[in-house]
Amino acid sequence: MQKKFTLLFILFICLIIIPTLAQNTATISGRVHAANDNQSLIGATVSVPALGIGTVTDVDGHYTLQLPFGSHTLQATYVGYEPYTTYIEVTGGDALVYNLMLQVGSSQLQEVVIEANTLEQKLNDTRMGVERLSTKEAKLLPALFGEVDLVKTLQLKPGVQSGGEGASGLYVRGGGPDQNLVMVDDAVVYNPSHLLGFFSVFNPDAVRSVELYKGGFPAQYGGRLSSVLEVDMNEGNNESLAASGGLGLISSRLTFDGPIQEGKASFLISARRTYFDVITKQINKLNEGKEDYNQIPDYRFYDLNTKLNYKLGEKDELFLTGYFGRDSFGFDQSGFSFGLDWGNTIGSLQWKHKFDNKLFFSTSLTSTSYKHSISNSVGDLSYSLTSKIQDITLKTDFDLLLDGGHSIQFGALATRHAFTIGQFNFDVGDKSIEDMSYSTGKNYEAAEFGAYVSDNFEVNPLLSLSYGLRFSGFSSRGKTYTALEPRAAAKYSLSESLSLKASYASMMQYIHLVSSSGASLPTDIWYPSTPYVKPQRSQQVALGVSKLLWNGSFLLTNEAYYKWMNRQIDFRDGANLFVNNNLENDFLFGKGESYGNEIYLEKIKGRTTGWLGYTLSWAYRQFDEINNGRRFPTRYDRRHDISLVVLHQISKRISLTGAFVYGTGNAYSLPVARIIVQDVEGREAAVVPVYNDRNSFRLPAYHRLDLGIVLKLKPKHGEADLTFNVYNAYNRRNAYFVYFERVTDEHDRTETFEAKQVSLFPIIPSVTYNFKFR
Amino acid sequence: MKIKILLYFLTFFFLSSCSIDDTIEMGLPPHDPQLVLECYLEDGKPMRATVLESSNYFDAPTPPLVPDAQVTIAHNGRKLDLTYNPTTEGSPTKLYTHAADEDVQFKAGDFYTIEVTDGRGRKVTGNAKVLPTVPIRSIKWHFDGAGKAMVSATLQDKANTANYYRFMIHRDNIDSGSDVNLVASDELRDGKVITFGTSYTYERGDTLIVSLYHIDKQHYDFFQSVANAKEANGNPFAEPTKILSSVNGGFGIFTTLVVDRKKIVIE
Incomplete structure (x- = not known):
């Protein structure tokens, strides 16, 4: 059945591509960039309004258009910049190149923008389920502790949920946090969070924008089931040296960027560090020697982003990207020491080449690794536990523009994975103690590969199609899996303000996160597909309708989706996931499904902007060995999810922002009964909770209002602002978790039992100072 | 252990400064x-069992006795009713709710079965085999710079069979409550010497009773699942675990306890 479908799909692609030749059109292309710093403008709209033809620049600021022969008025727009209009003549012969340079907008009011795409472009975009967010936008919105976080801001979009209070994990359309493909300049990020998920690893000063695909995935992406998050890093300023940064409640940031060789090469280096440990060390020092004083553990996280870009010529450009981030937690007192460190290390070298105006090429060599390490020692006894994944990937992508409205993408990638799983070493310093030292753990290697071809076909001004096929494979421990992953999307404009959309995507995931809980922890382990552990697969269909309202100032989008997933992984009750040489024996395999409807109303221009999102959704898993084979809701199954974001520009210097979220409480497991276990002689009797069906309870509904004021200052040195935030403005006590407690009298006799709710963050005001020196 | 430390980490950072505990009303479905x-047969001790029943979590904390429960233990074709x-x-x-006057006489390889019934038609059954005693091979202790001692005990595991052990240390006598209570399987040390160790907590002059139980997989699973279930209540990162009982038809454990026990004085 699947083969038949694939053959039909290939036939369909051929039928569409073949009749594309010999029409009286020509290709124009070019790059849209900012006049002030020469940075490429991603998502800028380039159009010929008289023909109703337009496109959006890609991640390199490039655009291409197919235009009929004749004279046209070409227009480029980008929020925050003055529109640019030019007159062009399109004739036969060579393809035409028009690079378009936009001036920064003269009105500061234009900086209050929601997204870098226009509503018209979103209306006419064939892609579905795509959310783009710029740092500029995220910096305006209120944030926990004032720490701007693009990933958390994405959680305010429909279909995207957080794992819990303050967490930066993404749960997209019923998928888990391990089912997101997170990429920085083509390199995969395996753990995109700091501090147990409370902050993402993306320093806002180093990131220009993020783009999240919730469905309708283009064929160039593969390897995860539920979403693709592409993080676009800032490039160094080409014009002049600049320093910028911010002083916050929890961390500080500092960024330098500027030209190395004017017009040819620039650099960016950006660092961020928390300072809890600086404070706690001082507190510990002040209390040193006090008998009953328990040391406060040290914790810090830091990250360093670098980017270097170098223009080799008119047609070639090199990009070198680096990321290094670590979380470090430590404790050392009275001969007992404990350390937990984790972090990503990423390197990416990209070469972009333009053969001519119709063929573009990008190739990258990336290296990424994620490692966590636990160490503990008591006197002479010590143990360490390390898990790691390390990849080297070679990836090549081609963009080919054909006449007749076709834009063909094709490419391939190959990845070598190296896994270190549960490397446990127990050691005794004093060798007179008999035979206690031992080691466990496994090392695996695997190869993953993929190749794809896709076509974005503008059939006519009303109908556009995007379709493709990805061939993927994975080889590990003598077993090779291969799969075909068809993708398709279509948009049909019923009128200038109304379009219908549909998409289908099949995705494979060959590596799996071994997690001891529904939450995402830094100690989770990546595990390859093996002869016993088959790859996960998902398929998703989505239908949507978009409508421009009120003279195009609002866009209303409705998307309904259904996703079904096979070979989902869970674990046997009580499985030991850490010191276990036969880990996969504890795996359970099942299936999942999620479905829902997302409504999104947005406004991106004017003094008041923002969006309102509502998601109605269901997310389930089903395993033979869990819940007696009955399906159960995932922890992040949330029936109703509402987010309202409003930004209002009071004056050129003052902006007010507010965000309100409401969500059905997370599904949760609670004991339904208790038993008493006395145990063997010498043991105290204990109350033991009895759990029944998984996630059969609901925490109370979650809601929260955050408020913010951004005050732009006018320093002599350049730019600065003060951002005041109030997180949880009406001090709602949202449940983080619930537990049952035994209430005792003064003789430790049980009096009664009661339920307790733990809430994390009360009202939290914060202030951040951001600056930029030119 | 690790999860607990992570939770402590989280607790340190946020909960200590920001978290709030509130008592809430929680309706539970009828149970x-x-x-x-619970029935642990020990060599030379009378047959005794405890039969209770599970309770709704918020029921009064009185032991839920089952007076009409009938307990029968069978061994070598002979049935014995406990009163x-x-x-x-x-x-x-x-x-102990049920007992027989007769003491248990263990022989390695012997097989016991138990059946519990009550007036509501509920029935629990289980079985247990007498495992051979595994002797403690050695006990050593070692002082750190601060004069505190850690204790280690070793055993020789039998190769090519799945074995499970429980290791306990009591101070002064076994009624005092155990300092150490660990279980382990031989999965990573099959046929080798297995060592249990403590942290540096003991002082010169301490009298310790070191117990090594050779337990079966049912006992091991019950022990682990009880520990996991207790931890899941109050740990937002733990996935709740069902209790893996060694009996059918209800909750609990029926097992034999074979133990090698030694008394030492830290000097």
Whole structure:
């Protein structure tokens, strides 16, 4: 059945591509960039309004258009910049190149923008389920502790949920946090969070924008089931040296960027560090020697982003990207020491080449690794536990523009994975103690590969199609899996303000996160597909309708989706996931499904902007060995999810922002009964909770209002602002978790039992100072 | 252990400064009580069992006795009924609801079965095999710079069979409550010497009773699942675990206890 479908799909692609030749059109292309710093403008709209033809620049600021022969008025727009209009003549012969340079907008009011795409472009975009967010936008919105976080801001979009209070994990359309493909300049990020998920690893000063695909995935992406998050890093300023940064409640940031060789090469280096440990060390020092004083553990996280870009010529450009981030937690007192460190290390070298105006090429060599390490020692006894994944990937992508409205993408990638799983070493310093030292753990290697071809076909001004096929494979421990992953999307404009959309995507995931809980922890382990552990697969269909309202100032989008997933992984009750040489024996395999409807109303221009999102959704898993084979809701199954974001520009210097979220409480497991276990002689009797069906309870509904004021200052040195935030403005006590407690009298006799709710963050005001020196 | 430390980490950072505990009303679905059996047969000791039933979590904390429960233990084709007579003894206090006058006489390889029934038609069954005693091969202790001692005990595991062990240390006598209570399987040390160790907590002059139980997989699973279930209540990162009982038809454990026990004085 699947083969038949694939053959039909290939036939369909051929039928569409073949009749594309010999029409009286020509290709124009070019790059849209900012006049002030020469940075490429991603998502800028380039159009010929008289023909109703337009496109959006890609991640390199490039655009291409197919235009009929004749004279046209070409227009480029980008929020925050003055529109640019030019007159062009399109004739036969060579393809035409028009690079378009936009001036920064003269009105500061234009900086209050929601997204870098226009509503018209979103209306006419064939892609579905795509959310783009710029740092500029995220910096305006209120944030926990004032720490701007693009990933958390994405959680305010429909279909995207957080794992819990303050967490930066993404749960997209019923998928888990391990089912997101997170990429920085083509390199995969395996753990995109700091501090147990409370902050993402993306320093806002180093990131220009993020783009999240919730469905309708283009064929160039593969390897995860539920979403693709592409993080676009800032490039160094080409014009002049600049320093910028911010002083916050929890961390500080500092960024330098500027030209190395004017017009040819620039650099960016950006660092961020928390300072809890600086404070706690001082507190510990002040209390040193006090008998009953328990040391406060040290914790810090830091990250360093670098980017270097170098223009080799008119047609070639090199990009070198680096990321290094670590979380470090430590404790050392009275001969007992404990350390937990984790972090990503990423390197990416990209070469972009333009053969001519119709063929573009990008190739990258990336290296990424994620490692966590636990160490503990008591006197002479010590143990360490390390898990790691390390990849080297070679990836090549081609963009080919054909006449007749076709834009063909094709490419391939190959990845070598190296896994270190549960490397446990127990050691005794004093060798007179008999035979206690031992080691466990496994090392695996695997190869993953993929190749794809896709076509974005503008059939006519009303109908556009995007379709493709990805061939993927994975080889590990003598077993090779291969799969075909068809993708398709279509948009049909019923009128200038109304379009219908549909998409289908099949995705494979060959590596799996071994997690001891529904939450995402830094100690989770990546595990390859093996002869016993088959790859996960998902398929998703989505239908949507978009409508421009009120003279195009609002866009209303409705998307309904259904996703079904096979070979989902869970674990046997009580499985030991850490010191276990036969880990996969504890795996359970099942299936999942999620479905829902997302409504999104947005406004991106004017003094008041923002969006309102509502998601109605269901997310389930089903395993033979869990819940007696009955399906159960995932922890992040949330029936109703509402987010309202409003930004209002009071004056050129003052902006007010507010965000309100409401969500059905997370599904949760609670004991339904208790038993008493006395145990063997010498043991105290204990109350033991009895759990029944998984996630059969609901925490109370979650809601929260955050408020913010951004005050732009006018320093002599350049730019600065003060951002005041109030997180949880009406001090709602949202449940983080619930537990049952035994209430005792003064003789430790049980009096009664009661339920307790733990809430994390009360009202939290914060202030951040951001600056930029030119 | 690791999860606990992570939770401590989280607790340190956020909960200590920001978190709030509130008592809330929580409605639980009706619970149909099930029989809970605990019966540890020990060589030379009388057959005793505790039969209770499970309770709704918010029921009154009185032991839910089952007076009409009938307990029968069978061994070598002979059935012995245990009499209902709730008694308490020892410290920490143990409640026994059923007992027989007869002492247990172990022989390695012997097989025991148990059946519990009550007036509501509930029935719990289980079986247990007498495992060979595994002797403690050596006990050593070692002082750190601060004069505190850690204790290690070793055993020789038998190769090519799945073995499970429980290791306990009590101070002064076994009624005092255990300092150390660990279980382990031989999965990573099959056929080799297995060592249990403590942290540096003991001082010169301490009298310790070191116990090594050779337990079966049912005992091991019950022990681990009980520990996991307790941890899941209050740990937002833990996935709740069902209790893996060694008996059918209810909750609990029926097992034999074979133990090698040694008394040492730290010097």
